[in-house]
Amino acid sequence: MILLQITTGAGVAQDTVANTVSQITTATTAAPPIVDSLSLLDLVMKGGWIMLPIFILSFLAVFIFIERLVAIIKARKEDNNFMSKIKEYILDMKIDNAKTLCQATNTPVSRMIEKGIARIGKPIPEIERSMESVGKFEISKLERNLKILGIVAGIAPMLGFIGTIMGVIKIFYNISLADNISIGLISGGLYEKMITSASGLIVGVIAYVGYHYLNLLLDKVIFKMEDHAIEFIDILQKEV
Numbered sequence: 212m213i214l215l216q217i218t219t220g221a222g223v224a225q226d227t228v229a230n231t232v233s234q235i236t237t238a239t240t241a242a243p244p245i246v247d248s249l250s251l252l253d254l255v256m257k258g259g260w261i262m263l264p265i266f267i268l269s270f271l272a273v274f275i276f277i278e279r280l281v282a283i284i285k286a287r288k289e290d291n292n293f294m295s296k297i298k299e300y301i302l303d304m305k306i307d308n309a310k311t312l313c314q315a316t317n318t319p320v321s322r323m324i325e326k327g328i329a330r331i332g333k334p335i336p337e338i339e340r341s342m343e344s345v346g347k348f349e350i351s352k353l354e355r356n357l358k359i360l361g362i363v364a365g366i367a368p369m370l371g372f373i374g375t376i377m378g379v380i381k382i383f384y385n386i387s388l389a390d391n392i393s394i395g396l397i398s399g400g401l402y403e404k405m406i407t408s409a410s411g412l413i414v415g416v417i418a419y420v421g422y423h424y425l426n427l428l429l430d431k432v433i434f435k436m437e438d439h440a441i442e443f444i445d446i447l448q449k450e451v
Contacts, residue, residue, distance in 0.1 A: 261370060261371075261373065261374035261377070261407050262374070262406075262407060262410060264370055265367055265370050265371060265374075265407065265410050265411055265414055268363045268366065268367045268370070268414055268418075269367070269414040269417070271359070271363060272360060272363045272364075272367075272414060272417055272418040272421065273417070275356045275357075275359055275360050275363075275421075276360065276418075276421040276425065278356070279353075279355075279356060279357060279360075279425050280425060280428075282353060283353055283425060283428045283429055283432060284428070285318075286318055286319050286349075286353055286432050287428070287431065287432055287435070288318065289316065289318055289320060289321075289435075290316065293312070293316060293320070293321070294439055294442055294443075296309075296312055297309050297312065297313075297324060297328075297443070297446070298446050300312065301328070301331075301446055301447070302446070302449075306328060306331060309328050310325055310328055310329070313325035313328065319346075319349035319350070319352075319353070319432065319436060320435060320436050320439050322345060322349060323342050323345045323346045323349060323436060323439070323440060324342075324439060324440075324443055326341050326342055326344075326345040327341065327342045327440070327443050327444075327447075329341075330342075331447065335444060335447065335448065338444070338447065339440075339444060342440050342443070343440075346436050346437075346440065349436070350429075350432075350433060350436075353429055353432065354429065357422065357425060357426070357429075360418050360421055360422040360425070361418070361419075361422045363414070363415070363418040364415050364416075364418035364419035364422055365415070366415075367411045367412075367414035367415040367418065368408075368411045368412050368414075368415040369411070370407070370411050371407045371408040371409070371410055371411020371412060371414075371415075372407075372408055372411065373407075374404060374407030374408070374411070375404045375405055375407050375408045377404070378404025378405075378407070379404060381404075382404075
């Protein structure tokens with residue numbers, strides 16, 4: 212009788228151990244929990260309505276940068292022998308040929324030189340003033356919309372911060388209505404509103420870099436115009 216009880220107990224114990232091992236094996240081989248993933252579009256949509264003006268500013272910044280970049284690069288193009296030909300025509304008194312060359316070149320520098328050629332025969336100071344006025348006008352045309360790019364660089368991050376602050380205010384309002392404070396309640400709304408700050412900063416950095424890069428290119432154009440204006444006045448003084 213005792214032997215039968217021992218045998219039965221041993222069998223139950225073996226079954227219990229087998230069941231435990233089976234449960235552990237099943238738990239370890241179970242599929243990992245599914246983690247929700249967000250696409251870039253989903254993140255943008257979770258930013259709220261403030262993402263719309265930020266998106267408009269990003270489009271505006273890219274459009275202005277490309278448009279001004281093309282205009283400034285076009286203004287920098289010039290025949291390396293342009294001033295040499297102008298000097299040759301003026302010294303040979305071929306004024307009409309010099310004007311034709313300026314019109315064919317069609318750059319800010321050539322239009323400024325053409326104005327000076329049209330004033331040949333007038334006092335040197337008057338020629339300098341007329342060329343200076345044309346130069347300022349050409350520079351103002353190249354600077355068109357650059358200030359807008361600078362404004363975008365300042366406004367976009369501010370809009371992003373406004374969106375985040377509005378989101379934080381909403382989070383604390385929800386906390387005040389809830390009976391308890393949970394991490395999900397706080398982090399769920401906070402990460403969504405941080406999207407606006409990140410987006411605003413990205414657009415602001417792009418506009419800031421584009422603005423200063425275009426100004427560097429523009430400075431080179433201005434330097435070239437000033438250098439050619441001085442060279443043209445030197446040619447007229449040699450002629451005299």
